Amino acid sequence: MAGIVEFVQNLDTQVTEVAWSIFILAWAVGWALRGSPIPIFRVKRTGQDLIEDAILAAFWIALGTTVFSLITYIASQVGA
Amino acid sequence: MNSEYSPFYILYIAINISALTYVLGSLFYGLPIPLYGLKKWGPKMMSDAIYAAVWINIYGFIISFLNQLQTMLGINWDYFYNLLVNLEVQLFYLMTTLKSIYYIVINAQLSAAATLFIPLLQFSAFITDIILLIQFIIDLGIFIQNSYMLLIAIGVLLISLPFRMGKGIGGTLISSSMVFYVGLPYLPIFMKNMTGMYPQVQLQSITINELSTLVETIVGIIPSLIITFIIIPILYISILAGLSIGLGNTIGGTSGRLPFPLDLF
Numbered sequence: 001m002a003g004i005v006e007f008v009q010n011l012d013t014q015v016t017e018v019a020w021s022i023f024i025l026a027w028a029v030g031w032a033l034r035g036s037p038i039p040i041f042r043v044k045r046t047g048q049d050l051i052e053d054a055i056l057a058a059f060w061i062a063l064g065t066t067v068f069s070l071i072t073y074i075a076s077q078v079g080a
Numbered sequence: 081m082n083s084e085y086s087p088f089y090i091l092y093i094a095i096n097i098s099a100l101t102y103v104l105g106s107l108f109y110g111l112p113i114p115l116y117g118l119k120k121w122g123p124k125m126m127s128d129a130i131y132a133a134v135w136i137n138i139y140g141f142i143i144s145f146l147n148q149l150q151t152m153l154g155i156n157w158d159y160f161y162n163l164l165v166n167l168e169v170q171l172f173y174l175m176t177t178l179k180s181i182y183y184i185v186i187n188a189q190l191s192a193a194a195t196l197f198i199p200l201l202q203f204s205a206f207i208t209d210i211i212l213l214i215q216f217i218i219d220l221g222i223f224i225q226n227s228y229m230l231l232i233a234i235g236v237l238l239i240s241l242p243f244r245m246g247k248g249i250g251g252t253l254i255s256s257s258m259v260f261y262v263g264l265p266y267l268p269i270f271m272k273n274m275t276g277m278y279p280q281v282q283l284q285s286i287t288i289n290e291l292s293t294l295v296e297t298i299v300g301i302i303p304s305l306i307i308t309f310i311i312i313p314i315l316y317i318s319i320l321a322g323l324s325i326g327l328g329n330t331i332g333g334t335s336g337r338l339p340f341p342l343d344l345f
Binding site for chain 1: 092093095098099103104111114
């Protein structure tokens with residue numbers, strides 16, 4: 001049973017890393033689309049949407065991981 | 081109980097899993113693929129994870145609230161067990177009396193009493209049915225009283241799984257544990273209220289004095305026994321099950337649960 005917590009925590013860390021990488025990717029792709037020299041408004045609009053989503057996602061990742069790791073830390077101290 | 085399987089350990093796993101759900105949700109949120117069907121999982125899973133985290137953190141409050149609710153209703157498990165075991169003892173006593181009469185009659189080889197054999201056997205079989213039902217209710221009570229904390233913790237764990245995998249079943253598990261833990265000890269009082277007297281009094285009123293009126297006594301007492309010991313408990317457990325389904329929908333349903341929106345775009 002002790003393995004489950006470690007497994008899930010490792011999964012947490014890995015998924016957080018992937019999420020940050022994807023934020024950077026989405027940010028880059030968004031700016032690439034927005035700044036692309038293509039006079040198609042829909043493409044530029046998609047880029048704008050991607051940037052907005054990426055920023056919101058980054059905000060929620062930062063906030064969420066902080067709060068959840070705080071709760072997990074407290075729970076591990078209480079449960080130990 | 082093994083300490084590794086304690087409710088708080090399960091909650092510790094659950095908070096880790098809900099963190100995973102949250103991070104997965106934010107990953108979907110920031111995905112650079114403009115597919116709405118995929119991206120809508122982002123805010124959904126994030127709010128699910130927050131919801132599960134709220135459940136994990138109010139777990140202790142819920143347990144004490146359930147006990148407080150029981151105290152407010154003026155019931156406890158000791159009362160429940162006392163009353164039902166007492167009823168069982170009375171029923172055993174009644175069955176022993178019936179069997180004794182049966183053996184006396186059969187050994188005496190009274191041809192006049194031959195018509196009593198079948199009603200006596202049927203009635204004692206019926207009493208056995210009632211004893212089994214009451215024993216089932218007692219066992220259910222023991223199970224719920226011993227494991228309601230674990231069941232609620234497992235329900236919270238199921239709620240915290242990503243992609244809403246265990247949402248419905250987790251909510252049902254939590255709600256049925258809560259409803260039965262508070263509601264089941266109330267059964268003896270419900271039986272008393274529905275029949276107007278304590279079931280023991282009803283059993284004590286069965287007196288078998290004369291063989292000639294035995295069949296009439298049995299026939300007269302059966303309907304009230306069926307109502308008190310079979311219909312009313314089944315009705316009460318059905319009411320509790322209905323309440324559990326309603327509460328389960330409230331806890332694990334898909335309707336909006338966070339008072340603030342996460343998807344700000």
